[in-house]
Amino acid sequence: MKLITRYTDYAVRALCYIARHQDKKVTVTELVTNLKIPKSFLRKTLQLLNKKGVLKSYKGKFGGFVLALPEDKIYLADLIEIFQGPLKLNECRLKKAICPNINKCLLKKKIDIASRRLLSEIRSINLKSLIK
Amino acid sequence: MKLITRYTDYAVRALCYIARHQDKKVTVTELVTNLKIPKSFLRKTLQLLNKKGVLKSYKGKFGGFVLALPEDKIYLADLIEIFQGPLKLNECRLKKAICPNINKCLLKKKIDIASRRLLSEIRSINLKSLIK
DNA sequence: ACAAATGATACTATTATGGTATCATTATAA
DNA sequence: TTATAATGATACCATAATAGTATCATTTGT
Numbered sequence: 001m002k003l004i005t006r007y008t009d010y011a012v013r014a015l016c017y018i019a020r021h022q023d024k025k026v027t028v029t030e031l032v033t034n035l036k037i038p039k040s041f042l043r044k045t046l047q048l049l050n051k052k053g054v055l056k057s058y059k060g061k062f063g064g065f066v067l068a069l070p071e072d073k074i075y076l077a078d079l080i081e082i083f084q085g086p087l088k089l090n091e092c093r094l095k096k097a098i099c100p101n102i103n104k105c106l107l108k109k110k111i112d113i114a115s116r117r118l119l120s121e122i123r124s125i126n127l128k129s130l131i132k
Numbered sequence: 133m134k135l136i137t138r139y140t141d142y143a144v145r146a147l148c149y150i151a152r153h154q155d156k157k158v159t160v161t162e163l164v165t166n167l168k169i170p171k172s173f174l175r176k177t178l179q180l181l182n183k184k185g186v187l188k189s190y191k192g193k194f195g196g197f198v199l200a201l202p203e204d205k206i207y208l209a210d211l212i213e214i215f216q217g218p219l220k221l222n223e224c225r226l227k228k229a230i231c232p233n234i235n236k237c238l239l240k241k242k243i244d245i246a247s248r249r250l251l252s253e254i255r256s257i258n259l260k261s262l263i264k
Numbered sequence: 265a266c267a268a269a270t271g272a273t274a275c276t277a278t279t280a281t282g283g284t285a286t287c288a289t290t291a292t293a294a
Numbered sequence: 295t296t297a298t299a300a301t302g303a304t305a306c307c308a309t310a311a312t313a314g315t316a317t318c319a320t321t322t323g324t
Contacts (some may be wrong), residue, residue: 001135001212003221003243006313012239027269040315047271060322063269076239080133089135106262107144107208111135114253118221121246130238138282159300172284179302192291195300
């Protein structure tokens with residue numbers, strides 16, 4: 001049971017590094033040597049962050065990545081959604097079928113209540129709070 | 133991102149049914165017709181619950197399953213642990229390696245804090261509260 | 265033109281989850 | 295004592311999600 005996957009984890013680490021070096025464009029090569037993350041994997045990660053407007057990329061020689069948003073506007077919740085889909089803990093296990101039993105729904109309801117606070121806290125964590 | 137898997141879900145449903153029929157032993161066949169859960173899968177599920185001391189089984193003709201504990205002593209948290217492993221939301225993504233960077237740990241710390249309440253609520257949900 | 269960067273994309277590997285099948289064992293009742 | 299109906303143990307397969315790799319195309323500064 002994991003709230004964040006490696007994608008998200010790597011993204012956070014890379015973003016923290018980039019946030020600490022905002023005086024320049026950061027290349028994948030630089031990130032790899034500092035963070036020990038597989039290069040191809042990291043490239044995919046950053047490309048997606050670029051597409052989603054979290055990073056801004058510069059192609060060509062002396063290119064690299066910079067933050068596209070201020071540190072306090074990059075939320076962990078958004079990163080989780082980008083790499084792992086909707087931030088929900090109780091996705092119904094019965095895809096299309098109508099849930100045939102009341103217990104299940106009662107279970108779902110209780111999980112909903114229990115997870116509410118977690119989700120709101122996750123939504124409040126931003127990059128700024130992760131780099132100080 | 134899911135807090136409970138099908139195993140746990142099925143277990144909850146089966147337990148709810150068994151709890152509502154404590155006057156008799158409940159067979160897998162009966163559960164299958166009532167809950168529409170694949171038979172082999174459900175058998176495995178119940179066998180594990182038996183091993184873990186949540187259900188008590190009776191072999192042989194006219195055998196079946198009964199609760200091994202009172203309804204209010206069967207916790208959702210225990211079921212999750214039985215079928216999905218330790219109830220943690222922040223399992224470190226770096227198996228053996230020492231985490232090489234402080235961000236990751238700060239991230240972990242924050243997730244810890246955010247998930248604390250969820251976990252304690254999950255630990256308070258018992259079978260009794262799921263069948264009324 | 266070259267070099268160094270990202271973009272796009274396709275492919276593979278591994279793990280977790282979900283599901284099936286089969287033979288062995290047990291206990292009851294006729 | 296035998297047939298039957300139940301669980302026990304276990305091995306196997308299928309699918310999906312996650313993790314990771316590789317390659318060619320494109321861009322851009324010198």
